[in-house]
Amino acid sequence: MENTHIQLEEARRSIESAPDKSELLFGVIEEGIVEGASDVHFAPGYLPIVRSVGTLIPLTKYKPLTTEDIGGIIKVMLNQTQMEHFFLVQEMDFSYSYKGETRFRGNLSFAQGQISVALRHIPNEIKTIEELRLPPIIEDFANHRQGFFLVVGPVGQGKSTTLAALVESINTERSERIVTIEDPVEYVFRPKQSMIMQREARMDTKNFKAALQSALRQDVNVIMVGEMRGADTIAAGVTAAETGHLVFSTLHTNNAAQTIDRIIDSFPPNQQDQIRMQLSASLTGIFSQRLVPSISGGQVPAYELLINNKAVSNLIREKRTHEINTVIETRSEEGMISMNQSLSELVRRGEITVEAAFHTAINPKELERLL
Numbered sequence: 230m231e232n233t234h235i236q237l238e239e240a241r242r243s244i245e246s247a248p249d250k251s252e253l254l255f256g257v258i259e260e261g262i263v264e265g266a267s268d269v270h271f272a273p274g275y276l277p278i279v280r281s282v283g284t285l286i287p288l289t290k291y292k293p294l295t296t297e298d299i300g301g302i303i304k305v306m307l308n309q310t311q312m313e314h315f316f317l318v319q320e321m322d323f324s325y326s327y328k329g330e331t332r333f334r335g336n337l338s339f340a341q342g343q344i345s346v347a348l349r350h351i352p353n354e355i356k357t358i359e360e361l362r363l364p365p366i367i368e369d370f371a372n373h374r375q376g377f378f379l380v381v382g383p384v385g386q387g388k389s390t391t392l393a394a395l396v397e398s399i400n401t402e403r404s405e406r407i408v409t410i411e412d413p414v415e416y417v418f419r420p421k422q423s424m425i426m427q428r429e430a431r432m433d434t435k436n437f438k439a440a441l442q443s444a445l446r447q448d449v450n451v452i453m454v455g456e457m458r459g460a461d462t463i464a465a466g467v468t469a470a471e472t473g474h475l476v477f478s479t480l481h482t483n484n485a486a487q488t489i490d491r492i493i494d495s496f497p498p499n500q501q502d503q504i505r506m507q508l509s510a511s512l513t514g515i516f517s518q519r520l521v522p523s524i525s526g527g528q529v530p531a532y533e534l535l536i537n538n539k540a541v542s543n544l545i546r547e548k549r550t551h552e553i554n555t556v557i558e559t560r561s562e563e564g565m566i567s568m569n570q571s572l573s574e575l576v577r578r579g580e581i582t583v584e585a586a587f588h589t590a591i592n593p594k595e596l597e598r599l600l
Contacts, residue, residue: 237316241301244312244344250301253277254293258327260288267385269333271302272345279577283522299344306335306346314431324351324413324429334415345360349385351415354367355397356390362530363391366564367516373397374450376513377470379457381482386481386519389415389455395477396453406448406558410440411455419484422490423451441465445472460495467504470511484568485515485535486553489545509545512537517568519589521581529580531589533557534569573599 260388266279393416412430520528
C-alpha cells in the first residue's frame with residue numbers, strides 16, 4: 230500500500246512538472262484524422278499509435294514517448310478537478326474536444342506505475358440506422374413508449390453509435406423530453422423535435438444511480454444510460470422502464486442470453502427472482518453487435534437481435550435462458566436474427582471473408598453448418 234502511494238505521488242509530481250505537450254498531442258491527433266483513426270494511444274516507451282480499420286499503426290515520425298511526454302499531454306486535456314479524481318481512483322474516463330470540432334472519449338490508466346492514455350474518436354455526425362447498415366427493425370424500438378432496450382457487445386464495437394442513432398431518431402420524429410446519463414458525454418445532440426438534457430457523471434451528477442432516480446422526477450419520456458454499471462444502476466433502469474419510461478443502455482456482454490444471466494447474477498440471491506420477473510415484463514429487446522473487416526475496406530456490422538415476445542418472457546421467468554438462442558434462431562419471421570445467421574449472410578453477399586466470419590463467431594460449429 231505504501232509503495233502504491235509513493236508511485237501515485239511520483240506520477241502526480243511528474244505531471245505537475247511536465248512541460249506543455251500540446252504540439253505533440255495536436256500533431257498526433259491531426260495525423261490520426263488523416264489516417265481515419267478510430268483510436269489514438271499514448272504509452273511510455275512506445276511510439277504514438279493510432280488504430281485504423283481495426284489495425285494498430287505506429288506513427289514513425291515521432292520518437293518513443295517518455296513519462297514527461299505523457300504528463301504534458303494529460304495537462305493539456307484535464308483540468309485540476311479531473312486530475313484529482315484520477316489520482317483518487319487511479320483510472321478515469323473523460324471527454325476532450327480538439328479545436329472545438331473533433332471530440333474524443335478518453336481513458337487514463339496505470340500500468341506498472343506508469344500512465345497510459347487512450348482516445349476514442351467520436352464523430353460529430355450522428356448517423357441513422359440505415360447509414361450504419363443496421364436492420365431497419367431496430368428503429369421500431371425507438372417507437373416504443375416504454376420499456377428497456379439494451380445494446381451489447383465488447384468494447385469498440387459501435388454500441389454508443391447505435392444508441393445515439395436511436396436517440397436521434399426520436400429527436401427527429403417526436404416531441405419528447407430526453408435525458409442522457411453518460412461517463413463521459415460522447416455524441417452531442419442538437420435539439421430538433423425533442424428537448425434533450427445530457428448529464429455527465431461526476432460533473433453534473435454524483436453517479437448513474439442518482440441521475441436515474443432523479444430523472445424519474447423530471448417529467449422525462451426517454452432515458453439513455455451510457456452503461457449499466459452494477460446492480461443499483463440496473464435496478465433503477467428496470468424500475469424506470471416499468472414506470473412508463475423508454476430506457477436505452479449498454480452492457481459489455483457477448484449475446485442476449487449472457488446479458489440476461491449477467492443482469493440477474495449481479496443481484497444477491499434473495500433479489501434474483503424479483504429482478505427476473507421485472508426484466509421479463511419490461512425488456513423490449515437486446516441487440517448484440519460486432520464490427521467485422523469488410524473485403525472492400527472498412528468494417529461492416531454483424532449482429533444478433535432478441536425480441537422479447539411471450540416465449541422469451543416465459544424463459545426468463547422460468548430460469549431457462551439457455552433456450553433463448555434456439556428461440557432467436559427459429560423466430561426469424563418476427564425479425565429475430567442470430568449472430569451466425571448475420572455472419573453467414575455477409576459471407577454469401579461477398580462482404581466479408583469466411584475467415585473473418587469464423588474469427589467473429591461465438592459458436593463456430595453452428596456457423597460452419599450455416600455456411
